[in-house]
Amino acid sequence: MNLKGKNVLVTGSEGFIGSHLTEKLVEIGAKVTALVQYNSFNSWGWIDTFDKNIKENINIVTGDVREYDSVKRIVKGQDVVFHLAALIAIPYSYLSPMAYVKTNVQGTTNVLEACREYDVEKIIHTSTSETYGTALYVPIDEKHPLQGQSPYSASKIAADKMAESYYRSFNLPIATIRPFNTYGPRQSARAVIPTIISQVLAGKREIKLGSLSPTRDFNYVKDTAEAFIKIAESDKTIGEVINAGSNSEISIGDLAHKIIRIIGEDVKIICDKERIRPEKSEVNRLWADNTKIKQLTEWTPKYSLEEGLTETVDWIKNNMEYFKTDIYNV
Template sequence: MTTMAAPEEWAGRRVLVTGAGGFIGSHLTERLVRSGAEVRAMVRYTGRSDLGMLRDLDPEVRDSVEIIHSDITDPFAIRRAVSERDAVFHLASLIAIPYSYVAPASYVSTNVVGTLNVLEAARELGVSRIVHTSTSETYGTGRYTPMDEEHPLQPQSPYSASKIGADALADSFYRSFDVPVAIIRPFNTYGPRQSARAVIPTIAAQAVAGRDRIRLGSLKPVRDLTYVTDTVAGFLAVASTDACVGRTTNIGNGRGIAIGDLARLICDVAGRPDLEIVADEQRIRPPSSEVFELVAATDRAQERFGWRPETPLRTGLAKVVEYVRQHPERFDVDRYAV
C-alpha cells in the first residue's frame, strides 16, 4: 500500500489547477501552495476578471499563485496553461444539475470538449501526471450500496452524461496514448466556499437567515458527504500514487444520510432545531432523473494510498454554518439558485 502524499512531496513541483476558482479547486489550490508547490491556477474568464472562490484565500497565499483567466473550451489557451507543468489537476466543469436540463450543449462543450483539450495538451507536452475529476453522479441511483468503482454508469441527467463522456475520454487517452491520467470520483463534497446552488449551504443559509421553514427539493435522496479538506487530501494522494494511473478511485465516507435528516441536523447545528422542512416542487428533479442513493465504497482508496476521511459530519457542518454567517451577502435565500 502506498501511503498518502506528505506535504513536502509537492515542494517545488509545477502544478496547474483548472477550475481553481471553484469550491474544491480553491481549497486544492490553497493546500498545494501551503505544501510548497508552484501553482498556476486557471479560472474562467469574465469581463470582471472574477477570481471566484480564490478571493477567499489569504492574500499571502493568493499572491503566490500564477492566476490565468482563460476558457477550458479553447485548445490553444489550454496548451499554454499546461506548458511547463509537471502535474495537472483538472477540475474545470459545469456542475449544476438543474441548469444542465436548460443548457445541455454547454455541458458537452465544457465538460467533454474541455477535458479533451486538457488531455491532448498533456499528451503533447509530456505531463507526468493528470488527475481528472469525475463525480458520483455518473453512477446514478445505486443498484447496490456501497457503490464500488465497478458499479454501472447511469446518465440520469445531461450533467452526468457529460461527465461519463469526459471520464471515457480520460480512460481512452490512458489506453490509447499511455497518458498518465488518474480519475478521482468524489462523492458529495461540502464545506466553506460552496455556492448556494448546493444543498448544504442552501439549508444553512435559510436557517441562518431566520426563515420560518426550509425549502428543498426531494427530502428522500441519500447522499454520502465528505468535508472538503478530506477530499483535497484524496486529490493529492491520487496524484502521488502510481497504482491510481489508468484507474478510477472513489472518495467518500461510506455512509449515507437522507436529505431530510441532513436538513434537521443542520438546523440543529445552527441553533434552530424546530424549523419546518418542506419540499418545494420547483426544486425537485424530473422523476427519472433523480438519483436516490449514492454511498461510496472506499476500499480502493484505502488499499491504494491509505485514505480515510477525518472530519465528522457535525464538525464540518458547523464550519459551513459559520461561513454562511460570515458571508450573508453571498446567499440569497429568497431566490432558488439553479
C-alpha cells in the same frame, strides 16, 4: 511523487473544491498555476478571498478550457495537472445540455490533448458520484455501472471515458478521482447543505427543499482536497478510477434536521416542487465504497459529518452576503 517544488496546474481553481485544493497545494510547497475562466470583471472567484501570503505564491492565468489554444498555452511547462473545471449544476443541465457537452466533454479533451503534447507527468481528472446514478447495490464501488440520469452526469461519463481512452490509447498517466457529495465553506447555494444553512440563518421559519428521501454520502471539502493530493502522489493510481467518499449515507431529510439542530432553531421543512428533479432523473441513493482509495493512497476522511457541518455553519454565518435565500439558484 512528491508535489513539493513541482509545477502544478489547477483548472477550475477559482471554484469551490478547486480553491481549497489550490490553497493546500501552495501550503505543501508546489509551484501552483491557477487557471481562472476569463471574464471582463477580472474576477478570480474564491481566489480573491485568499490570504495575501497564499495569493502571492500563485501564478494566476485566465483562459477557457473550451478553447484548445488557451489550454495548450497554459499546460506547457506543467508537471502535474489537476483538472476540475466543469459545469456542475444539475438543474441547469436540463436547460442547456449542449453547454455541458462543450465544457465537460470538449473542455476535458482539450486538457488531455495538451497534456499529451507536453508530456505531463500526472493528470488527475475529476469525475463525480452522479455518474453512478441511483445505486444498483451499496456501497458503490468503482465497478458499479454508469448511468446518465441527467445531461450533467452524461457529460461527466463522456469526459471520464475520454480520460480512460487517453490512458489506454496514448499511455497518458491519468488518475480519475470520483468524489461523492462534497460540502463546506465556499460552496454555492445551488447545493443542498448551503441551501439549508443559509435559509435557516436568514431567519426563515419555513425552508424550501426538493425531495427529502434520497440519500447521499457527504464529505467535507478539506478531506476531498486531501484525496486529490494523495491520488496525485501515489504511483499506484495511474489508470485507475477512484472513489473519494466517507462510506456512509444520510437522507436529505435527516440531514436537514441535523443542520437545524446544530443551528438551534425551530424550522419547518417544505418540499418545493420546483426543486424536484424529473422522476427518472433523480438519483435516489449514493453510498461510497472507499476501500480502493484507502488501499492505494492510505487516505481516509478526517472530519465527521457533525464537525464538517459545524465549520460550514460558522463560515456561512460570517459570509451571508454571498447567499440570496429568496431565489432558487439552479
